[in-house]
Amino acid sequence: MRIQCIGRSPPHARVIVPREAPVTWTATYAPALGAPVIQQRQWPTMNRPVQMSVLWFRHGLRLHDNPALLDAISGPPSMFFPIFIFDGESAGTKVIGFNRMRFLLESLADLDRQLRSRGGRLWLLRGDPSKIFQRLWEELALTKVCFEQDCEPIWNERDQSVRATCAERGVRCEEFVSHTLWDPKAVIYANGGLPPLTYQMFLHTVSTLGEPPRPVEDPDWTGVTFGTLPPRLVKEFQVFDEVPKPEYFGLSQPGYGLVRWIGGETRALQHLRERLTQEEQAFRKGIILPNQSRPDLLGPPTSQSAALRYGCLSVRRFYWNLHDLFNAVSQGDPPAGLNISGQLIWREYFYTMSVYNPHYAEMSANPICLDVPWDKNPTFLEKWKKGQTGFPFIDAAMRQLVSEGWIHHVARNSVACFLTRGDLWISWEDGLAFFLEHLIDADWSVCAGNWMWVSSSAFEQLLDCSKCLCPVNYGRRLDPWGEYIK
């Protein structure tokens, strides 16, 4: 049922009747809605906007380069409601450990702070998104729901349900691609309807699409009116007064509790500036991807993977900042054949590969994954998880993973190879489940893609299985003085 404004009453005290039954509307509807027939809007003055537009944050927890935000605050005057819904799965909250939840909550708190400084707030609701949008439509004049594309198939059911709810009620539902450089569906389309099975094919396909779009402009907050939810909806949606702590969700701090990574757009942009300074110094010395070519296991936390995963940092902003910097340093004459943003393209590749494959994170049902007869060894698996294998480098990495929620790429490669084809011969699915819980940047498709890659289970399937990372020598090479281990 949609409630509709009629008559010439000013918007702050108008008669509201359901659209379907304008004539028969009586007080009998009121108890069901829990609302009086004559409803007092929160809007303080006359000639205020009467429509309601929602920006539904899922990933993309930022204000910069946010096309969904620009759309939500554009068009006819409307009340603007930025919301995040704790539905038990959005933003990867289905399988989540303390550190990742902390990073997510810090990112939400950062958004809330930024919005409050502009006169609004972030509404943190609990419930099923589809039902929430239905209720917003029933109770308020919801006209538009904007969100960033969540391209992985695990979000399809949620988004289709929301789209159907909105479509039935004539609410505009606007989705924007900004979590990835290109639209993964457009990449697949450009490749004749099939995901490009190799990285080289992927590079070729995206080259036919041209450069990824540049970031959109920052929002202009002039004239934006933030809405307020009526108390009955605050109660019904169990709105949080303030951003909760991970303990609220029954999670407790693991390991030695060192916090190196802090979530949120503000911190991500600060890290980006530091990172670009590092990159510039490297470019000037003719080095690209410095953190990969010269891994520093004890270095400062400059990784952007968690910020990219939650969208606190726009991948397009990162990509274009890197390229513009590189072009400036090389004075418009960049050496050919260098892929300075190659790592970002891997992220893109794994997203694209999973778009139409709901079984991407499994072995047997997954059409791109080899069926490997892995061992079942719960004791070894447990020792690996607890960092008790007896191999100091592997154990140090696993303990860092559990305590901090982040380990360097070379350490991820080592522990993943060790668990699978290198030493324990245990399925990558077990490793993935553990990573998804503990990594702050854990991303369903990126994590599964890397696990399949390292275990030689998918993709080019050309990895030479005789070349495994030695858990002793490789560790010695990366950490010759044992400082990381200590």
Ligand SMILES: Cc1cc2nc3c(=O)[nH]c(=O)nc-3n(C[C@H](O)[C@H](O)[C@H](O)COP(=O)(O)OP(=O)(O)OC[C@H]3O[C@@H](n4cnc5c(N)ncnc54)[C@H](O)[C@@H]3O)c2cc1C
């Ligand atoms: C078994 C395993 C699991 C992994 N799981 C994840 C995961 O869940 N989420 C995640 O973001 N990365 C994952 N990675 C990839 C990689 O280890 C991290 O992205 C990287 O360590 C982040 O550090 P950085 O930001 O300094 O990377 P940089 O080298 O600075 O790269 C910049 C960005 O590119 C992306 N990127 C880098 N390497 C990869 C890669 N191999 N695959 C896809 N994207 C990449 C990340 O978003 C990263 O922040 C995994 C790697 C392995 C071996």
